[in-house]
Amino acid sequence: MDTKKVASELVELLGGKDNVISATHCATRLRIVLNDDDKPNKQAIEELDGVKGVFSASGQFQVIFGTGLVNKVYGEFASITGVGAKDTDGGEKQVDHSDAAKKKMNPLARIARTLSNIFVPIIPAIVASGLLMGLLGMMTAFEWVAPDSPWILFLDMFSSAAFIILPILIGFSAAKEFGANPYLGAVLGGIMTHPALLNPWMLADAVPESIVFFGMNVELLGYQGTVIPILLVVYIMSKIEKGLRKVVPNAIDLLVVPFITVILTGFIAMLFIGPLGTWLGNGLTWSLDFIYNTAGIFAGLIFGGLYSTIVITGVHHSFHAIEAALIADLGVNFLLPIWAMANVAQGGAGLAVFFLTKNKKVKEIALPASFSAFLGITEPVIFGVNLRFMRPFIGAAIGGALGGAYVVFMNVFANAYGLTGIPMIAIAAPFGTANIINYLIGMLIAVTGAFAATWILGLKEDTTKK
Structure with a gap:
């Protein structure tokens, strides 16, 4: 792929470099803040080589390229538009991307993004503490060492430090x-x-x-x-x-x-x-x-079914703060397993699209995007596949609701936040084998439920550009 050509064509389809205020990228997406959000030709951008999806959210125009490729495209994009360049001539400094994006958000989305920016950098410390607690719990439960062993003392220090x-x-x-x-x-x-x-x-x-x-x-x-x-x-x-x-x-x-x-x-x-x-x-x-x-499985049904819709609004970024408060006050995170069900359900719906679609490019996107959802990264399958056809997104909501109801009914917990899908097994493990088994059953219910619902609802490929 000629990434320079792709970046150049992208700039033109966005309305030219004068329409670009700032840009950055995450693991899979090029995130751009524009002067005029009506100028981009979304349909033409979706047809560019390497593009897996296009959407607008959180005050940004976002183009999904996928892991690895997005870095290369961003490098060429930044070179053409001048975004991210350092101020070396005493002139006007480049616009801060985060500030530029926030100015285009509504107040609720702005608060959510602020909380996300605060808590996301802390995730590695919380996850490490959760895993250390799990290791400490297993050493104690299975009596791998004596209760007064230095191992117990040190692991207790290591696991509790981040929360203290x-x-x-x-x-x-x-x-x-x-x-x-x-x-x-x-x-x-x-x-x-x-x-x-x-x-x-x-x-x-x-x-x-x-x-x-x-x-x-x-x-x-x-x-x-x-x-x-x-x-x-x-x-x-x-x-x-x-x-x-x-x-x-x-x-x-x-x-x-x-x-x-x-x-x-x-x-x-x-x-x-x-x-x-x-x-x-x-x-x-x-x-x-x-x-x-009190609400029990009904809470799981509602939260599991609606979570992906909340993701589209960007408000889900504020949930890290709530989850951190739950862990601090109750010692468990009962929300994360529900979010995980919604995420893997998107992957199940994406797999159904892979088998249903006759569009070669959609097939190329659907399979890797679905497996990405099983690892907790849902944006490619949500915006690149399921929302394009809408019915798969509804099917994923049904699967997420079923899985969410199950994990609530079985009291599945995590002891950290930031990981969903398959990686969440690591922070569900500290609560015992039954917790892991019920989490895996919940995933199976969510994925198969979403796949079946999407298959039954069918696919209307003539509405891909809606």
């Missing part, structure tokens, strides 16, 4: 996203998890000490493992820091701004925002737990 310092991790990531100093965000996270405060993870029957500060009774209780308090605190910190930088002279900025920012935000955190955030977080997890235990 979670406010520090979130503080750093959130400060970057809010445009503040990330190290000050980490400091605020450190204040909220200071050893002088009673660690709620070790609370048991212990009662935190209280002190009187300006007539206020303040409990010396830490925020280890919490999510919402540090998000609120760092958001306020970012406003304070930015406000100070506007009025403090540059000559004393380094001395004055960090000092006032930390002391002001620290008091606000300990006296007001921290307790409020804890109350909100507990209310959120209690509500979700109540719905899960």
